[in-house]
Amino acid sequence: MAFELEITHTQGRARAGTFTTPHGTVQTPAFMAVGTLATVKGLDPLDLRAMGAQMILANAYHLHLRPSDALVRQMGGLHRFMAWDGSILTDSGGFQVFSLEGLRKIDEDGVDFRSHIDGSSRRFTPESVMRIERNLGADVIMQFDHVPPGQSDVPVARDAMERSLRWLARCRDEFARLLREDADAPTPEQALFPIVQGGIHAELRRESARAIVDMGAWRGFGVGGLSVGEAKPDMYAMLEVVDDVLPTDRPRYLMGVGYPEDLVEGVRRGVDLFDCVAPTRMGRNGAALTQDGRINLRNARHRDDPGPLDEGCDCTVCTRFSRAYVRHLFTSDEILGLRLLSLHNVHFLVALMQQARTTLADGTFDAWSTEWLARYLAGERARGAVARPVTPHPKR
Amino acid sequence: MAFELEITHTQGRARAGTFTTPHGTVQTPAFMAVGTLATVKGLDPLDLRAMGAQMILANAYHLHLRPSDALVRQMGGLHRFMAWDGSILTDSGGFQVFSLEGLRKIDEDGVDFRSHIDGSSRRFTPESVMRIERNLGADVIMQFDHVPPGQSDVPVARDAMERSLRWLARCRDEFARLLREDADAPTPEQALFPIVQGGIHAELRRESARAIVDMGAWRGFGVGGLSVGEAKPDMYAMLEVVDDVLPTDRPRYLMGVGYPEDLVEGVRRGVDLFDCVAPTRMGRNGAALTQDGRINLRNARHRDDPGPLDEGCDCTVCTRFSRAYVRHLFTSDEILGLRLLSLHNVHFLVALMQQARTTLADGTFDAWSTEWLARYLAGERARGAVARPVTPHPKR
Numbered sequence: 001m002a003f004e005l006e007i008t009h010t011q012g013r014a015r016a017g018t019f020t021t022p023h024g025t026v027q028t029p030a031f032m033a034v035g036t037l038a039t040v041k042g043l044d045p046l047d048l049r050a051m052g053a054q055m056i057l058a059n060a061y062h063l064h065l066r067p068s069d070a071l072v073r074q075m076g077g078l079h080r081f082m083a084w085d086g087s088i089l090t091d092s093g094g095f096q097v098f099s100l101e102g103l104r105k106i107d108e109d110g111v112d113f114r115s116h117i118d119g120s121s122r123r124f125t126p127e128s129v130m131r132i133e134r135n136l137g138a139d140v141i142m143q144f145d146h147v148p149p150g151q152s153d154v155p156v157a158r159d160a161m162e163r164s165l166r167w168l169a170r171c172r173d174e175f176a177r178l179l180r181e182d183a184d185a186p187t188p189e190q191a192l193f194p195i196v197q198g199g200i201h202a203e204l205r206r207e208s209a210r211a212i213v214d215m216g217a218w219r220g221f222g223v224g225g226l227s228v229g230e231a232k233p234d235m236y237a238m239l240e241v242v243d244d245v246l247p248t249d250r251p252r253y254l255m256g257v258g259y260p261e262d263l264v265e266g267v268r269r270g271v272d273l274f275d276c277v278a279p280t281r282m283g284r285n286g287a288a289l290t291q292d293g294r295i296n297l298r299n300a301r302h303r304d305d306p307g308p309l310d311e312g313c314d315c316t317v318c319t320r321f322s323r324a325y326v327r328h329l330f331t332s333d334e335i336l337g338l339r340l341l342s343l344h345n346v347h348f349l350v351a352l353m354q355q356a357r358t359t360l361a362d363g364t365f366d367a368w369s370t371e372w373l374a375r376y377l378a379g380e381r382a383r384g385a386v387a388r389p390v391t392p393h394p395k396r
Numbered sequence: 397m398a399f400e401l402e403i404t405h406t407q408g409r410a411r412a413g414t415f416t417t418p419h420g421t422v423q424t425p426a427f428m429a430v431g432t433l434a435t436v437k438g439l440d441p442l443d444l445r446a447m448g449a450q451m452i453l454a455n456a457y458h459l460h461l462r463p464s465d466a467l468v469r470q471m472g473g474l475h476r477f478m479a480w481d482g483s484i485l486t487d488s489g490g491f492q493v494f495s496l497e498g499l500r501k502i503d504e505d506g507v508d509f510r511s512h513i514d515g516s517s518r519r520f521t522p523e524s525v526m527r528i529e530r531n532l533g534a535d536v537i538m539q540f541d542h543v544p545p546g547q548s549d550v551p552v553a554r555d556a557m558e559r560s561l562r563w564l565a566r567c568r569d570e571f572a573r574l575l576r577e578d579a580d581a582p583t584p585e586q587a588l589f590p591i592v593q594g595g596i597h598a599e600l601r602r603e604s605a606r607a608i609v610d611m612g613a614w615r616g617f618g619v620g621g622l623s624v625g626e627a628k629p630d631m632y633a634m635l636e637v638v639d640d641v642l643p644t645d646r647p648r649y650l651m652g653v654g655y656p657e658d659l660v661e662g663v664r665r666g667v668d669l670f671d672c673v674a675p676t677r678m679g680r681n682g683a684a685l686t687q688d689g690r691i692n693l694r695n696a697r698h699r700d701d702p703g704p705l706d707e708g709c710d711c712t713v714c715t716r717f718s719r720a721y722v723r724h725l726f727t728s729d730e731i732l733g734l735r736l737l738s739l740h741n742v743h744f745l746v747a748l749m750q751q752a753r754t755t756l757a758d759g760t761f762d763a764w765s766t767e768w769l770a771r772y773l774a775g776e777r778a779r780g781a782v783a784r785p786v787t788p789h790p791k792r
Binding site: 038039041042043044045046066067071075076080081082083155303304306316320321322325326327328329330331334335336339340357 | 433434435437438439440441442454462463467470471472477478479602644700702712716717718720721723724725726728730734735736
């Protein structure tokens with residue numbers, strides 16, 4: 001049945017399962033590649049399918065501005081438009097709108113903002129965002145929320161959290177109306193996920209999660225406002241707080257996360273779904289994920305390296321191309337280079353979650369994840385030169 | 397046997413056949429996609445294989461400068477380096493070196509020039525170019541020739557043509573030495589193609605072709621210095637002159653050509669192999685080839701067009717994506733856009749040559765090619781707004 005999560009294996013807080021959507025099933029835990037503008041940058045939907053991806057993400061804010069949700073709907077909805085017949089989740093655009101410092105004005109009803117493309121005046125309300133996400137036709141749609149700056153203090157985080165709850169009620173009502181009155185939308189049966197907010201404040205996170213649970217029989221839950229500059233232990237602590245409150249039989253989606261170590265740590269704390277632009281952004285910047293940390297392919301030491309990006313990786317890049325070749329593509333500004341690195345990096349995270357599922361199934365997840373993290377983080381420390389991307393907000 | 401051309405069907409001057417190389421057979425007539433720097437811009441070797449491409453081109457000048465032919469050889473040669481196990485032809489770089497106006501100095505022995513990348517001083521001679529092409533390991537390698545400016549008058553064209561003949565003799569001798577003394581090169585058995593020069597002067601073309609034929613038992617012939625600004629009737633006339641002289645049982649490669657109509661006109665005049673950067677360059681610029689001429693996907697009239705790039709095309713782009721989607725990718729600067737258009741455009745020319753082979757096999761080539769040209773050129777005239785790329789030298 002659509003939007004059921006069948007949990008098949010657990011170990012501690014970690015879980016493996018199958019999440020059913022109108023466009024197929026998603027084995028969890030899973031990493032969703034980010035296709036902000038209805039394309040995962042540099043990749044073809046066939047690439048995603050071939051690497052085992054089952055669910056991807058798109059962005060309501062971006063698609064509303066270009067090419068417009070009306071056009072996407074006219075073209076048959078997001079799945080048809082981008083030729084991806086698997087599951088899709090749309091983020092509401094709350095994060096994007098609230099990131100428009102100086103270009104937006106918040107009131108209780110919604111947000112006035114200027115388009116980052118042409119400066120035109122726009123207004124998002126919980127209701128308008130539901131209509132946009134209805135037009136796009138993703139399987140799972142996220143509520144419109146008030147996203148406070150990372151590391152906000154309690155009063156600011158509380159204000160945003162409470163407004164997000166009030167907006168959630170309005171999203172819920174408008175979504176229910178659309179389900180009834182707009183039945184011929186591209187994906188008639190969609191699921192609305194609420195978003196747990198509360199910054200890095202345990203009591204706010206707990207309060208947000210409890211209030212959301214009390215508001216309805218949700219098909220799943222988003223956890224937002226993390227990986228925005230806070231210390232990693234703070235993020236991990238919030239996940240445990242939220243895991244204690246949310247029902248175990250619904251998927252939890254940790255928004256905008258993340259890096260390989262965050263995925264593994266997230267799974268250890270009961271997270272089922274992740275998304276992040278990091279693998280494709282890193283790919284465009286010349287960096288590859290390996291089980292020994294990130295490497296920079298622009299580095300001269302790869303000049304004559306006949307080995308694959310990541311030893312033992314079975315992706316279509318590592319089985320065919322050398323580091324020397326990928327480096328040549330980058331030094332020559334050939335776009336195949338960023339395509340190959342994006343392919344490898346997305347595959348890396350998709351396969352990492354597959355490993356988590358496999359080890360959960362055979363009961364070795366704890367040992368595997370501990371060992372995996374030790375090796376990856378040791379590699380990262382050894383190569384201190386490979387800095388994190390400077391952006392403090394990789395995505396939400 | 398390697399480098400045999402088996403002609404299976406003819407109609408007038410047109411021929412269909414099978415050209416055997418150390419890396420497989422090539423059905424002719426064929427379009428070779430251009431992978432200047434060991435990558436067909438934006439495409440994966442698997443894409444080329446899937447669309448039926450059998451032979452591609454790379455460039456000795458560019459690869460010598462970056463990443464260097466020595467490195468390519470160290471990595472196992474061009475086939476291994478770029479993960480393309482089909483046939484490859486390398487252009488010698490004569491065209492590129494002679495295009496470096498103001499940065500090169502020609503003498504009888506060779507050419508001094510400055511690298512377009514770092515300004516470093518370099519020297520090409522017929523002998524050094526043979527060693528470069530030996531290191532790269534293509535199946536077919538082109539001689540180092542003196543390429544005069546397009547539309548050169550008879551004295552200039554004659555001088556270049558005669559020097560090309562003298563350099564051909566030196567290429568032949570050095571290549572023979574390498575076959576003997578450098579037997580463990582990446583592709584031990586290669587074929588050297590001479591290049592017929594002579595500008596748009598029939599008597600020079602005839603003289604060049606005859607002199608070349610008298611110089612050895614060549615495995616095939618290049619026809620260079622065309623599609624460099626001369627009128628199309630002049631180019632077509634030169635092909636007929638050359639066809640009259642060259643032996644019919646060897647492949648003829650028309651270098652740097654070209655546009656769809658030039659391919660069809662070339663086949664009608666006995667050409668077997670073509671190459672051109674136009675399909676990928678046009679793809680990066682937002683233009684698609686269709687049987688009714690070129691269209692510009694940036695044009696607003698494609699905004700809500702649910703149809704494919706080219707009606708009836710069975711490529712992986714046209715069977716999945718709408719013009720509206722491809723236009724969205726271009727207006728959003730998404731790199732998938734140029735990848736999809738490059739894919740479609742290269743497929744268009746590969747499939748066009750497949751149609752030529754099919755109609756040659758069933759005896760309908762004359763009628764098919766006449767009809768095809770009429771429709772394509774009518775579409776081009778109707779859309780006069782779609783100008784040719786401004787560069788007078790699409791490639792050689």
